[in-house]
Structures are given as structure tokens and as C-alpha cells.
Amino acid sequence: MLTYDLSKRGKTPAYEYIYSCIKNDILNGRIKANEKLPSKRSFALNLGVSLITVVNAYEILMVEGYVVGIEKKGYFVNDIGIVSEKKEEEKEIIEPSEPEEKYLADFSSGHILYDNFPYTIWTRLMRKTLMDREGLFLKSPLHQGVYSLRKNIAEHLSEFRGLKVSPENIVVGAGTEYLYSLIVQLIGRSGMIAVEDPGHVKVSRVYEANGIKVVHIPVDDQGLSLEGLKNSGAKAVHISPSHQFPTGSVMSAKRRHGIIKWASEKGGYIIEDDYDSEFGFLLRPMPTVKELAKDRVIYMNTFSRTLSPSIRIAYMVLPDELMEKYHSKLGFYSSTVSGMEQMALAAFIEEGFYGRHLNRMKNYYRKLHIEITDIIKETLPDKLCRIEGEACGLHFVIRLNTDITDEEFTERLYEKGIKIKPVNDYAHYKREGFKHCFVISYSEINPKIMKKAAEIIFECLLGKEKS
């Protein structure tokens, strides 16, 4: 079995050290393509590290494409090397996918339930699009997006979000990440863009990959720090005011106006990621920042999350100034979204299916949200566990009163079949104030399992079950 000398790792975290050892061995050819890696449990035993350490190392290797997990078979080295025809033919044809971990509960996954997808209607609309509009659907869609889709998005925003925008200001694209790249092309690569810290790591990675510098601004329970933003020298800021990830905070009205003031004075732009706003349960939903400052805010949202991650359709609403720039600088681009899917989605919204779908999902998750938080409150005494950031959306945070380090607590729970991530895992600068805070993404959890998981969390907190 693979063996690495962990004493050599210095200050590098164990999982990162193991990850880079395996990666180097793959690149050196010491571990060959298609070779099986040791099972996580036996590897952990062999190295004298905890299971979660190996899990984390393998996960990075998979994300980076060096390793492929095959269900019920294990982890294999991906063939990234020199192409041999023979090898190809011999290779088993399988759709590589991560082997499903058999967790009792996985609080780190934000997936929505696939069962909710309206197959029948979608199939019917697709077929109708293909049949009805032969000519239209075969034409190259405008880069900005098919008009009927933009019109329906504008109407949806007005009805569901109280946000009045013109279809002319909407740009449709293949996912929010693609739209971020257009934003960089619009605002230019000089200067910096500010992001929330902690936050979605992907957001800063996309901006950086597109050549603009990123500055991380701390988030508190009111949202992104205005002081931090002012001192950063950034020319644009990316925020998720309706439900921040991972803290769950809803940006206060005062903070919103502060950021708008900053943008107006600086001539800066606010990128408002309205992600999760569809699932506002407890409070009357805050209006968008866009509504308050149309000329400074780029509003964004996506259908990939509410409909299906397979549907790669997102959109942004640009201020007039940027819209003009878009036409003159980027108008030459081709659309990145299939015309057919755009038309099917337009019909889906227009015929009211999207609104009904959202309402159904919202009701489902509202009920689940209450059940899940009730179970936590019943099982875990208030002194030990406080729920935060639960005003909206499909995740919230539990703040634990404990001395156990986040790393150790994560490990203890992992041993009991629970996957959970500390808030500081999403932070560029880890902060004292987020210690003992963990993210609970509950969209795939049912109450029975929550009950069991909460009991395990309780036991681990009391230290009864130290492994």
C-alpha cells in the first residue's frame, strides 16, 4: 500500500500533504493510470491519520480530475497521461461519478430534490418547441437571449420579486459562472472586485480565472462589512444580500443603503446574487438591492438551482450604462444557451408552470425547514447550540458552545456517518467569531434522520463518544 512520511509535512495540513504526495506520484508515473488507490479506511489506518483526512485528500484529487471514484468499486487513477489506443479499447465504458458515500446525513450538500422536477410538462414543452417552431428554434439565438425568454423573466421578476426591469436589460447565459466572466469583460480587469468572506469559494475562483484581482471582505450578521468595502479600493462588489452563504445572514437595510451609497460615490458596481431568494420563509422577503439602485446594480439569478442543475440557464439584469457597453463591446458573441431550451423555458414560465413549481418547492421546504429546526431545538439544549441565519434559504448555521476544535468535531461526526462543514472552511481568512459554527444544508435531509443526527451531535458535544 502507498505510504507517505507525514512527519515531513511541516505546517501543511495532513490532507493537503497526502493529496500532493499522491498527485506528484501520478504525475511522476509512480502510480499508473487506472491503478486502484487504497480504500479510505485502510489507507487512514496505514498512515495513522483520521478517516476524514483521507476523505478530504481524495476529494481534492477527484475535483482536480486526477482520481475517479467508481461506485461500489473504489477510487482509481484517472488516465490523464499519454494516449494509447489499446488502453482506450480495453477501458470499461462507464459514466465516471463519485461513488456515493453512505452517510447517515450529509449537511454539506445543497442539492435540491430531483423528484420535484416537472418531467412531464418539460418533455411536452420541449416537444412542442421542436414541433411548432421548426424554423425559429433552428436559428442562432441572439447572444443576449431569446426575446420571449427575457420577456418572461422580466414578468416573473415583477410578479415574484417585485422587481421591475425591461427585457432589454436582461442577458441570458450558460450559468452564473459564465455571466461572471462577461461582467469581468464589461467592467475591465484593472482594479479589484470585492467578495464576501466567508462565501462561495467558486465566486472568487471564477473572477480570478478571468483575470481580475479579488479582495475578501468580512461578513457579519448584517452582511458584508461596509468599512471593509470602503477600505478595499475595489471597484465592484459581489454580494448575496437575500441569504448569504454560508453565514445565512440577510443583509440589513442600513447595510444595503450604505453599499449603494458607496457605489454611487465611487461609480462602483454591485453584483447582487439573488440565489436562494426563492426560499424565503420566515420574514417578509427583503426587496432586492437592484430595486433601490437600478443604475448601480447587476442583478443575477439562475434556473439551474430551482429547476435542475442539468439546465444551464442563468441571467443577469444590467444597468443601462453597462447594457450599452455590452452591446458595443460584447454584442458580437454568440449565445451560450441552446435556443430550444430557451424557448421551452420561456413557455414554462409563460404558462405558469414555473411559478407553480416554485410555490410547491417553497411550501415543501418551508415545512421541512420548520421540522428540521424544531428537532434541533428539541434535541440540543439552547446553551449548547444556537441556530443562526435561518430567515431564508436551504441552509442555516448552528453555533455550538464547545471547546472541541472544528477539525476534531468534524472528524468525530464523520466517524458517526455525518458530513458537516465548519463555516471557516468557506473563509479566506478564518475568523475567531466563526469558530464552532457549522453549516446545515438540509434540503436532502428528512426529519427522522435529522433526529438521529441531532442526537449524535449532542453526544459528540458532550464528549461521551470520543473515538
Added chain:
Amino acid sequence: MLTYDLSKRGKTPAYEYIYSCIKNDILNGRIKANEKLPSKRSFALNLGVSLITVVNAYEILMVEGYVVGIEKKGYFVNDIGIVSEKKEEEKEIIEPSEPEEKYLADFSSGHILYDNFPYTIWTRLMRKTLMDREGLFLKSPLHQGVYSLRKNIAEHLSEFRGLKVSPENIVVGAGTEYLYSLIVQLIGRSGMIAVEDPGHVKVSRVYEANGIKVVHIPVDDQGLSLEGLKNSGAKAVHISPSHQFPTGSVMSAKRRHGIIKWASEKGGYIIEDDYDSEFGFLLRPMPTVKELAKDRVIYMNTFSRTLSPSIRIAYMVLPDELMEKYHSKLGFYSSTVSGMEQMALAAFIEEGFYGRHLNRMKNYYRKLHIEITDIIKETLPDKLCRIEGEACGLHFVIRLNTDITDEEFTERLYEKGIKIKPVNDYAHYKREGFKHCFVISYSEINPKIMKKAAEIIFECLLGKEKS
């Protein structure tokens, strides 16, 4: 009616001057949103310019989004200004599209015939995908692309192009333009990328919008100039060796090897755009450059052209070195192509429909190609007109023996209902050697119309019909 003083334009071409006058008036508010512009013919008369001058000005305004053409109604100023709710409601709901020009022949359009699209099969496969694989299709597809699609692309390339690659090296994306942006992210923004001149203007625009400098290298009948490339200092070069646009030249073997040698010595990369290679008629198709230098060449192609521009699926085959970089630097991205369409396309290739579709199209266009070139040869004497770049693809070039300037010739033909573009229109640096050369994109032309168009070209050449 709008009136501009053309004497003030200095050296600016008339169409560009008119374009910028109208644009400024729209931005100033002197021409209001939704206002109708004068018809092209009356506007031309009024300004004392040729019709094509106004057509060109309006076309730029439409591309940049300032003006919208509405079929049978005319040209209207787009609403790019401040949003007023009232205006939105009043506005007629129409799918904005360019009003179709009633040309006798349009040699500037490279559209394939929509009639060729296999509706029934595509609809069936879409439905099957939706029905059969409920779980799978709803999952977020890997950024690199759904495995079954990459596998089928690899097999297709092997069978139809003699190119052996591994599915592991294929990256699927929402159109070639999106893939160019990934290439920039892989090779970095420092240094320069070389492109063919004349060439597709879009290619350089996409690279520039993504923050890398572009250097234009002259093309001759053997392809891109090796000398020019060597002196450019570029670190990568974008070529279309199988059928250059617009010259139609097929890159010679010597030039190919020269460029490969350049890449090996410099550590540079070759981006091989294999666009149009599906329609190689006359010669035995040249093998790909990729085949000759797998570690230096990024091979690219798209389904948007062969299937339908509405289907936004392209792919690239990366060298191992870049593939590793892709996994480590860009592996975090989400896919830009709907999982459902990827699966439908995989099935479409796997079940042999794509191969048959290509063969059917190839036969259709081979026959058309012979008919069209025969008519030109019969109608236009060899001394006056030579055909060039016809070894492959859906366009070729006619080189005319005349003293009439390209601009005037274009105008004369336009007056007779023929739209045609000089090769130098696609050039960054206009060249003497391409004077009197015009692009004939024939995919939408039928022989009867070609006959008539060739006669008109003949008359205009002889100057009989000077208007």
C-alpha cells in the same frame, strides 16, 4: 427626415460616419426610443449616398443593439435608455429579428440549410433522454462534459477524421467562443496570440475581450505565413488549416510542419479550428495538424454548424499538459451545456445518426458545389474570373480581373440585389493581393439563382450596367 452633413466626415468612410451620427443622436436623446428610422432607400437619396452605405450603417447599429429591424415594418431605435414601466406595457411583444432583405442572392451568409435538420430523430432522442434517465439527466454534468458524449466524440473523430484521441482529453463547452475563453485562462493573458489575417473577425474579438493581445499574421494560398508567425513573438496561434476563411486556402503540408516546428521549439500552442472540414469534396482530406503533434495542438470543432446554430455544443481536445492544467486550474467550473442535450447528442452520434446526417449533407453540398462552380465557369470567362479556395467547405473565392474598386463593385451588385463581400472586408490589414477577390458562400444559393447572379456579375464587370 434625419440629415447629416457628410462633408464633415473627413477620411471616415461614409457608412461609418452615418453610423456614428445616428448612434450619437440616440445616446443624446435626439432620436427617441422606438422612433422609426427612415427607410434605407429614401435615406440614401436624401443624403446623396449609395444604398449600400446606408445598409452598412444600419447593420452596425443593429449588431450593436442600437437599432432593431422589424420585418415588414422597418428600422426602429431600440429602447436602451431608462426603464419606464409604462413603456414596457405598451410595447408590442415581438421577437426582434432582422427584417429579411429580399436579395436575389446573398453570398455573405454561411448558414446551412435548416431543412436538413433531423427533427424527428432529435425529438425522439430528447424524449428518450428525458424519460429513460430521469436521475442522470438531472444531475449537474461534469464541467469537462458528460462522459458518454466525450466517448462518442472520440469515436466520431477516429472514424471520420482519422484522429485518435482519448475522451479524457476532450472538453465540451457552450460554443467555440466559450472554449476560446477557456484557452485564454489556460495559457494565460501575458504575451500574444496570433490569428489569420484575413480571417473570422470574431476570433480576434473574443480573444481580445478575454484580455489577451492579438497579432494578425498574413495568409497566402498555403495558409498562415510562417515568417510572420516567427517574427510575431506570439505564444499561441489560431489556424483553420482544413479550409481557411475567407481565402479558402488549405494549409500545405510544408506549412503545417513549419508551424509544428515553431510550436515545439517555442513551447507554443496551435489552436486548430477544424471548422468546415466536414465538407471536403475535391481532394482527399488533409489529416489534422493535431494528429501530427498531439502535445502542441488544441483541436476544436462544433456541432452548431453541422446540426443547427441553435445547438450550442462545441468541443476541444487538449494536449496532456494543458489537460492537467485544466483540471488543476479550471476543474471547479460548472458545465455550460445542458446535461440533457449532451446526452441526446451522445445518443445521436452513437446510434449513427450524426454520421449519416453528415454524409447526407456532404453529398448535397458536393453536388451543389459542382453545379455552382460550373455555372460560374460557364458564365464568366476565365480571363475575367478565377475561382480559388474551392477544395473544401461551403465557400470559395472569385478573383476578378477588373479595375473597378471593391467598394464600387459591391455597390453595383447590391443595386442588382446581390450581396457579396470583398475578402479585404475580413482583413485587419487590407492587402493589395486580395483586391478584386470576393467571397462566395453558396450554401443557401440554388443553381437557377446562381446563373442569374453570374450573369449580373458579368454585366457589372463589363461596366454595361453602371448605375
